[in-house]
Amino acid sequence: MLDAALAVLVLVGAFFTLVGSWGLAKMPDFFMRLHGPTKASTLGVGAVLVASALYFSFNTDGVSLHEVLVTLFLFMTAPVSAHMMAKAALHLKLKQVERTRSAVVESGVANSYDGTSFRRKE
Amino acid sequence: MWNKVLPHPLLSVFLLLVWLLLNNTVAMGHVVLGAVLALLIPLLTLGFWPERVVVRHPWVLLKFLLVVLWDIVVANLHVAALILGSARTLQPAFMVMELDIRSPLGASILANTISLTPGTVSCELSTDRRQLLIHALHVDDVDASLREMKQRYERPLMEVLQVC
Numbered sequence: 001m002l003d004a005a006l007a008v009l010v011l012v013g014a015f016f017t018l019v020g021s022w023g024l025a026k027m028p029d030f031f032m033r034l035h036g037p038t039k040a041s042t043l044g045v046g047a048v049l050v051a052s053a054l055y056f057s058f059n060t061d062g063v064s065l066h067e068v069l070v071t072l073f074l075f076m077t078a079p080v081s082a083h084m085m086a087k088a089a090l091h092l093k094l095k096q097v098e099r100t101r102s103a104v105v106e107s108g109v110a111n112s113y114d115g116t117s118f119r120r121k122e
Numbered sequence: 123m124w125n126k127v128l129p130h131p132l133l134s135v136f137l138l139l140v141w142l143l144l145n146n147t148v149a150m151g152h153v154v155l156g157a158v159l160a161l162l163i164p165l166l167t168l169g170f171w172p173e174r175v176v177v178r179h180p181w182v183l184l185k186f187l188l189v190v191l192w193d194i195v196v197a198n199l200h201v202a203a204l205i206l207g208s209a210r211t212l213q214p215a216f217m218v219m220e221l222d223i224r225s226p227l228g229a230s231i232l233a234n235t236i237s238l239t240p241g242t243v244s245c246e247l248s249t250d251r252r253q254l255l256i257h258a259l260h261v262d263d264v265d266a267s268l269r270e271m272k273q274r275y276e277r278p279l280m281e282v283l284q285v286c
Contacts, residue, residue, distance in 0.1 A: 016198060023205035032214055034243050035259040036205055042238065043198035062146070069143045079237030079244070086245035086257060100214045 002058060009051035016044030029097045030089050038082040045074055127161070129168060132175055134160040175227060179281055186278040193239040193274075201241055204260055212260045216245075219254045219268055223276055226251065228283040235275050242271070 023036020049067040056064035128134060141156035142148055164171070177183055204212060223229055229251055233244040241259040248255075261267050 016202060019202045019205055023201070026205065026209060028209060029214075031243070031245075031257045032209075032212070032259055034257070035201055035241060038237060038243060039194075039197050039201045039241075042194060046194075064146060065143050066146055069140060075238060076234070079234040082237050082243050083233060083245065086243055090246055090255075097214065100216065 002054070006051045006055055009047045009054075013044045013047035013051065016047065017041050018044075020044060029100075030094045031086065031096060031100075034082055034086060038078050042074065042078060046071060128164070130164045130171055130175065132177065133164050133171070137163055173225065173227060175283065177282055182278050183282045186275070186282065189274065189278075190235055190239065197239045197241065201259065204241065213262070215258050215261045215264055217242075217256045217258060217261070217264050217268055219256055219271065221252055221254055221276070222272075223280050223283075224251075225283045228279045229254075231283075232275055232279055236271060239275075242267075 020036045020039070020041035024033050027033040027036065049070055053064050053067040137160040138153075138156045141159055142152060145152050221229060221232070223232060229247065233247065233254060236242050236244045236254070236256060241261070243257050244254055245257050246255040247253070256271075258264075258267065
């Protein structure tokens with residue numbers, strides 16, 4: 001019973017990690033590619049970690065809670081690295097797919113950003 | 123007196139918990155060692171923590187964390203579906219969120235939360251900390267999605283965090 005539950009968790013984890021990587025390969029521009037690995041993978045890693053916590057709690061003495069920390073650190077660092085990459089991409093004015101809507105100017109936010117505000121300059 | 127010895131009580135509690143989790147034990151020796159570290163580290167890193175964090179409504183914070191956890195699960199399913207679907211029908215967008223939250227810690231937690239939840243990544247914070255630039259993988263109504271994020275994440279964070 002436990003083995004079946006663990007197998008399901010590991011498979012779910014593997015599936016979401018795969019989907020995250022698939023998104024990385026498939027999406028048309030840099031900003032869209034960021035979404036796959038930052039999100040689809042958190043649930044993937046999360047499921048694998050829950051499986052690990054359960055396995056070691058049931059098969060060794062005591063409870064295994066290391067995994068909570070891995071999750072915590074992952075949730076703190078994944079968005080930060082995504083943020084830094086997006087920032088760098090904006091700075092380098094990487095290409096965006098043409099249909100990207102922008103609240104700032106039609107030609108893309110990167111071109112109008114002056115360092116202090118995203119508002120369109122009059 | 124207490125302010126000098128224990129400048130950031132929450133950070134100290136957090137560090138003690140992390141130490142115990144890292145060692146996966148609650149043995150007395152590790153509790154003592156963890157407590158010593160929890161006292162020393164905040165003192166040594168005092169310069170990195172300019173603001174004193176005060177949590178005002180722990181229940182609001184707890185509810186916020188549960189909402190975020192739930193949203194992370196939903197976000198994963200949602201993004202997985204978007205990735206597996208046709209990339210041509212996606213409508214990506216840059217959105218600018220006007221921030222009402224003034225606490226720097228609050229702003230960074232908000233930006234992190236936005237990156238972790240449905241189809242959005244925070245890209246850039248304006249230098250005056252008033253606006254946050256967000257990229258969304260697929261969005262139908264920019265204003266509605268901004269409103270929802272403000273309502274769901276910024277409001278509780280503003281209630282919880284108080285800058286002293």
